[in-house]
Amino acid sequence: MDDIDRVIINQLQGGLPICERPYLEAARVIGIGEEDLIARLSQLLARGILTRVGPLFQIERMGGAFTLAALHAPEDRYDQIAERVNALPQIAHNYKRTHELNMWFVIATETPDEIDRVIGRIEQDTGCAVFNFPKSREYFVEMKLRVRE
Known part of the structure; x- marks a missing residue:
C-alpha cells in the first residue's frame, strides 16, 4: 500500500459525494484521476485491504x-x-x-x-x-x- 492508497482510504471513510460522478469528484479532492481511483479501489479490494466500498443503509x-x-x-x-x-x-x-x-x-x-x-x-x-x-x-x-x- 502506498501513500496514495492511504490518502484514498482516509478520504473515503467520510463517504463518496452524492452526485452524477462520485468517483470523479472524490478523485479530484485526492488529486488523482477517476480511472486511477477506481483501479486503486479494485486493487485494494482484490488484495483484501478493503472488504467493501459502498453505502450503509438503515x-x-x-x-x-x-x-x-x-x-x-x-x-x-x-x-x-x-x-x-x-x-x-x-x-x-x-x-x-x-x-x-x-x-x-x-x-x-x-x-x-x-x-x-x-x-x-x-x-x-x-x-x-x-x-x-x-x-x-x-x-x-x-x-x-x-x-x-
Missing part, C-alpha cells in the same frame, strides 16, 4: 430487517457450515469467535418476517441451532480509522 426505514445471529459449529465441520451460511444472499457478515457460539453472522432481509425463514433454512442446512440476537436499541457511532501515512 434497512428498517426501507421496510427491511437485520439481526445478529450465532451458532455453534463443530470444529471438524466449521468450514463446511460457514460455506453453507455464507452461500445465502441474506448473510452480510460472518465472523469466527473463540466462544461456545463460535460463528456469528449478520442476516439482512427485505422484510422482517424473512429473518425467521433464513434462520430456519440455516438450521435445516447445517443441523445447528441458530441463536437470534435482534437489535433492541439503535446507536450511532461514527468511527473513522486513519491509515498512517
Whole structure:
C-alpha cells in the first residue's frame, strides 16, 4: 500500500459525494484521476485491504430487517457450515469467535418476517441451532480509522 492508497482510504471513510460522478469528484479532492481511483479501489479490494466500498443503509426505514445471529459449529465441520451460511444472499457478515457460539453472522432481509425463514433454512442446512440476537436499541457511532501515512 502506498501513500496514495492511504490518502484514498482516509478520504473515503467520510463517504463518496452524492452526485452524477462520485468517483470523479472524490478523485479530484485526492488529486488523482477517476480511472486511477477506481483501479486503486479494485486493487485494494482484490488484495483484501478493503472488504467493501459502498453505502450503509438503515434497512428498517426501507421496510427491511437485520439481526445478529450465532451458532455453534463443530470444529471438524466449521468450514463446511460457514460455506453453507455464507452461500445465502441474506448473510452480510460472518465472523469466527473463540466462544461456545463460535460463528456469528449478520442476516439482512427485505422484510422482517424473512429473518425467521433464513434462520430456519440455516438450521435445516447445517443441523445447528441458530441463536437470534435482534437489535433492541439503535446507536450511532461514527468511527473513522486513519491509515498512517
